[in-house]
Amino acid sequence: MSGSFRFSSSLSPVHSRGFPKLRFFNPRIVVPNPVPLLKPMKTAHSRVVLPGNVKVAASELPVTSGKPAAVAESGGLQVDLVTEADLKANGFRSTRRTKIVCTIGPRTCEFEEIEALAVGGMNVARVNMCHGTREWHRDVIRRVRQLNEEKGFAVAIMMDTEGSEIHMDDLNGAESAKAEDGEIWTFTVRAFDPSACPERTITVNYDGFAEDVKVGDELLVDGGMVRFVVTEKIGPDVICQCTDPGLLLPRANLTFWRNGSLVQERNAMLPTISSKDWLDIDFGIAEGVDFIAVSFVKSAEVIKTLKSYITARSPGSQIAVIAKIESIDSLKNLEEIIKASDGAMVARGDLGAQIPIEQVPSVQEKVVQLCRMLNKPVIVASQLLESMIEYPIPTRAEVADVSEAVGQQADALMLSSESAMGQYPEKALAVLRSVSLRIEKWRREEKRLDATDPSNVSSCTPPSISEEICNTASQMANKLKADAIFVYTKNGQTASLLSRNRPDCPIFAFTPSTSIRRSLNLQWGLIPFRLDFSDDVESKLNRTFSLLKARGMINPGDLIIVVSDVLQSIQAIKVP
Ligand SMILES: Nc1ncnc2c1ncn2[C@@H]1O[C@H](COP(=O)(O)OP(=O)(O)OP(=O)(O)O)[C@@H](O)[C@H]1O
Ligand SMILES: CC(=O)C(=O)O
Ligand SMILES: [K+]
Ligand SMILES: [Mg+2]
CATH class of the missing domain: 3.20.20.60 (Phosphoenolpyruvate-binding domains)
Known part of the structure; x- marks a missing residue:
């Protein structure tokens, strides 16, 4: 397209x-x-x-x-x-x-x-x-x-x-079709040649459709943007009257409701x-x-x-x-x-x-x-x-x-x-x-909800050293009003655990992997950088500082909390 x-x-x-x-x-x-x-x-x-x-x-x-x-x-x-x-x-x-x-x-x-x-x-x-x-x-x-x-x-x-929920066909390439109040439309499991498709007829992708619906059911297009009521069933064709008019869009989702509840018969058996x-x-x-x-x-x-x-x-x-x-x-x-x-x-x-x-x-x-x-x-x-x-x-x-x-x-x-x-x-x-x-x-200004409140974040996962380190590092960063948290992470897990605390400062996540860098980009507060680093904390930190300083992204005197997943350590350092 x-x-x-x-x-x-x-x-x-x-x-x-x-x-x-x-x-x-x-x-x-x-x-x-x-x-x-x-x-x-x-x-x-x-x-x-x-x-x-x-x-x-x-x-x-x-x-x-x-x-x-x-x-x-x-x-x-x-x-x-x-x-x-x-x-x-x-x-x-x-x-x-x-x-x-x-x-x-x-x-x-x-x-x-x-x-x-x-x-x-x-x-x-x-x-x-x-x-x-x-x-x-x-x-x-x-x-x-x-x-x-x-x-x-x-x-x-x-x-x-796409998933296999019930949806309409692609309207033979039309951008949309208008259903007016009171109009009679046919929803069918029959497929037609585009040139031979009768007027106001829509093919449905689910073969069990005509069997599953009952006269009196409500048919909702796209969650209710357009509504129909089923008036008659003739073999594979379900005849409906439009009750809420609107535009039908290609491949719009269909659900049907009976007595105010979603009907889930065999469509519940469709594979995800x-x-x-x-x-x-x-x-x-x-x-x-x-x-x-x-x-x-x-x-x-x-x-x-x-x-x-x-x-x-x-x-x-x-x-x-x-x-x-x-x-x-x-x-x-x-x-x-x-x-x-x-x-x-x-x-x-x-x-x-x-x-x-x-x-x-x-x-x-x-x-x-x-x-x-x-x-x-x-x-x-x-x-x-x-x-x-x-x-x-x-x-x-x-x-x-x-x-x-x-x-x-x-x-x-x-x-x-x-x-x-x-x-x-x-x-x-x-x-x-x-x-x-x-x-x-x-x-952040209002501190309307204490994001580091352990009751907010610590239940449900089995406690781990990494998790405790990340919780503590985040609390430290907030209390000391640190400018940033730096985390060196190979698989992204430590960066995630820091993000989960929603600390006040941003988290710079350094990872040697471009794909981990991309996947961390979905997570709250993480600024992912790609960087090759050794396991020696001292040398990787000095190198990061000088690279970031040279590019003007940090300044001498900035307070950084550093977390390393290899050493499982926390440091608080002022940028020299
Ligand atoms: N690749 C595409 N080609 C053509 N139209 C597209 C494409 N992606 C999205 N659209 C249009 O943008 C609309 C909104 O996209 P969206 O991804 O929310 O789809 P959707 O049909 O609502 O399904 P879903 O429930 O999966 O979000 C679609 O209904 C479609 O009209
Ligand atoms: C995003 C999506 O699939 C939905 O809102 O239905
Ligand atoms: K989808
Ligand atoms: Mg969806």
Whole structure:
């Protein structure tokens, strides 16, 4: 699919989701450019515009073999230009702790568009295997890799599986179809030739569909954006009347409800990982993605199966498995699922179609807390800035929702349609960034909740020396008002345990592995650097100090708490 694909505004999904097309009396106050617009670096001499309006001319940076040194690993230290310039200009406290995942779609798939997102603060790029071809995804993944190699970013790649829940067909290539109030539509398990498909007929991907539904059931498209009631069943055809009109989008999810409850008959028996998903997973392993997010996880078993499959297919691979919490069945097995996974996503879109929407906020809070206890990164996803698909500024309610997730100290926030096919992907990213920074700062100032309170973090994992060291180091950093914590970590575990404490200062995580560096980029408060280091604490510390000082990222007198996972030690050191 090409990058020129655009939804025309009259077909924007926002409209399908019940927003009036024209908002008379629009309550949006257009504030004077609340967030700086970012432009990616174009040439070695252009100015890189960074978060917080820091400007650094690429030509001012030391250049090695035609590339800026930040990219070319000066002295073996690798960090991206954006982080480097931000640290230089604004200091440690300025860094954003909450990470950002952006879904890459038709609106953001070109190299320059991906680069603009990276410059704007994207930490993880997500590709959704529900949409597009493998070739399309391969191109996106390779562009992200190229960006990392050429510009020193550590943008991780997350592949999200399609899963085998019930969904509609692709509308024979149409961007959408409008269902009007009272209209009769047919949902069928019959497949048609695109040219021979009768009007108002939609093919459903699940063969048991016509058998499972009953007359009187409610059929919800995309969690209730469009609703139908089943009036008649004729063999493979389910005849429905539209009760809540709206736009039907290709491959939209379908659920059916009886007497106010989700019906889960044989569809509950559909595999979490379909045969197509396994092929996509093989593709993801071959392309070396960093995370595989599994849609509609119902139990821990599927996560264990996938993890052992990855190990067998690609021994020594660092691919992490993220459980998407979006199925009603997952809620009964939350703790086991999260324990088996390397992280979780609160996938509020489909979750809100499987449980009453008023229950979504409490599930979000519970999953975020559980992940924190179990030391697993957690992503809050879907509809954070939904109106920005179409408008350049968010609603106040959306800002409040983002603030809530940041206040819960989730590791990451995710953009879906906003970045995949919305009109303002960079602005949406800028809003996530500025709201995160503001709420994080406010939280530190207010100390509204003591993040290092051991009761908050220490239960549920078996106590370990590393964990105690990290808890103590974080408390020390807070009490001494340290400027940063440095951690030298080979497999990332110690960095994770520090992040889990949500300390007041940023955590510089030095790792010799580029893939660990990328995977740490999903975790709260971690600034991952690639650095080869020896086991000798003294020498690696002196080397790090001189490399960072030479690049202006730390200053003499800065107080650093140093944690080493090899020696299991804590040191408090003033930068000489
Ligand atoms: N690779 C792609 N090609 C085309 N359209 C895409 C692509 N990725 C995303 N989109 C569009 O962006 C929208 C939002 O993306 P998102 O990843 O949230 O998908 P979704 O269909 O809501 O499924 P999920 O529940 O997995 O998030 C999609 O509905 C689709 O219209
Ligand atoms: C992200 C996702 O899959 C959802 O919200 O449904
Ligand atoms: K998906
Ligand atoms: Mg989903």
